[in-house]
Amino acid sequence: MEAAKLFTLKGKTALVTGAAQGLGREIALALAKNGAALVLSDIDNPEDTAKAVEETGARWMAVQADITDEDQVKTMAEKAASEFGKVDILINNAGVSQLSYTATEDLSKTEWDTIIGINLTGTFLCCKNFGKEMITGGGGSIVNIASTAGITGVPRAPAYSASKAGVILLTKSLALEWAKYHIRVNAVAPHYLETPLTEELRASEKIYAGLVKQIPMRRFGKPSEMIGAVLYLASQASAYTTGTVIAADGGYLAQ
Numbered sequence: 546m547e548a549a550k551l552f553t554l555k556g557k558t559a560l561v562t563g564a565a566q567g568l569g570r571e572i573a574l575a576l577a578k579n580g581a582a583l584v585l586s587d588i589d590n591p592e593d594t595a596k597a598v599e600e601t602g603a604r605w606m607a608v609q610a611d612i613t614d615e616d617q618v619k620t621m622a623e624k625a626a627s628e629f630g631k632v633d634i635l636i637n638n639a640g641v642s643q644l645s646y647t648a649t650e651d652l653s654k655t656e657w658d659t660i661i662g663i664n665l666t667g668t669f670l671c672c673k674n675f676g677k678e679m680i681t682g683g684g685g686s687i688v689n690i691a692s693t694a695g696i697t698g699v700p701r702a703p704a705y706s707a708s709k710a711g712v713i714l715l716t717k718s719l720a721l722e723w724a725k726y727h728i729r730v731n732a733v734a735p736h737y738l739e740t741p742l743t744e745e746l747r748a749s750e751k752i753y754a755g756l757v758k759q760i761p762m763r764r765f766g767k768p769s770e771m772i773g774a775v776l777y778l779a780s781q782a783s784a785y786t787t788g789t790v791i792a793a794d795g796g797y798l799a800q
């Protein structure tokens with residue numbers, strides 16, 4: 546393929562979970578600007594993202610769904626298929642963090658289950674149900690949004706860390722299992738980003754200063770700085786790449 550066209554998504558349909566705000570919104574817009582039709586999915590109504598995607602001229606539809614509920618994921622897959630025929634690109638971005646930073650000896654099972662349920666089980670359910678369609682449809686590309694927290698441990702955030710480590714090994718396992726179906730499965734691992742998810746951390750000068758001290762680039766990342774990695778993995782630019790994790794982390798993991 547010509548170098549200039551490596552990143553084009555013309556003729557492709559992409560579904561982004563957690564598209565209502567933050568990184569998901571940024572990813573959805575970038576995919577639309579690169580030519581994809583968009584399925585905007587979130588537990589909340591992604592209407593702001595839909596307005597912005599509409600302005601790019603891309604085709605889109607919005608589906609409200611809780612990714613922890615398999616019936617809702619199945620219905621979402623059916624709705625997407627009936628509107629666009631096939632989802633070629635699945636971006637599993639919806640997620641929650643563990644901002645209570647409770648000492649683990651006091652962490653409730655409810656909080657553990659919620660975080661694992663959304664970040665890991667939700668990602669599995671979307672991979673499973675859209676993967677099934679990709680198998681019969683001749684292939685696709687899945688990009689899972691993991692985290693540096695899935696590679697290094699995080700004190701007082703074991704559920705988040707374990708959920709993202711799970712996402713990374715889910716990514717690798719599916720890459721091995723589905724390569725024969727021409728489905729590539731990869732992940733992006735951001736470190737801290739300037740999104741609504743980290744609002745509380747950024748609101749405290751002391752906490753923010755403590756966190757950026759550990760990052761070689763001395764700042765949180767911007768959602769727009771994750772787009773290159775996502776576009777690479779979603780598009781034909783990465784045609785021979787599967788089962789990999791790209792860290793976009795201000796140098797955090799190089800230490």
Ligand SMILES: NC(=O)c1ccc[n+]([C@@H]2O[C@H](COP(=O)([O-])OP(=O)(O)OC[C@H]3O[C@@H](n4cnc5c(N)ncnc54)[C@H](O)[C@@H]3O)[C@@H](O)[C@H]2O)c1
Nearest residue numbers: 563565567568588611612638639640692736737738740742
């Ligand atoms: N912000 C960071 O510092 C950071 C760092 C590393 C990784 N990440 C990961 O990036 C992804 C996006 O994070 P963000 O910062 O944009 O967060 P965010 O809180 O701004 O957005 C997350 C979105 O996911 C949606 N969502 C939550 N639960 C859902 C469910 N059950 N079903 C469907 N949608 C659901 C929310 O409604 C929201 O729109 C997450 O997977 C997160 O773990 C974020």
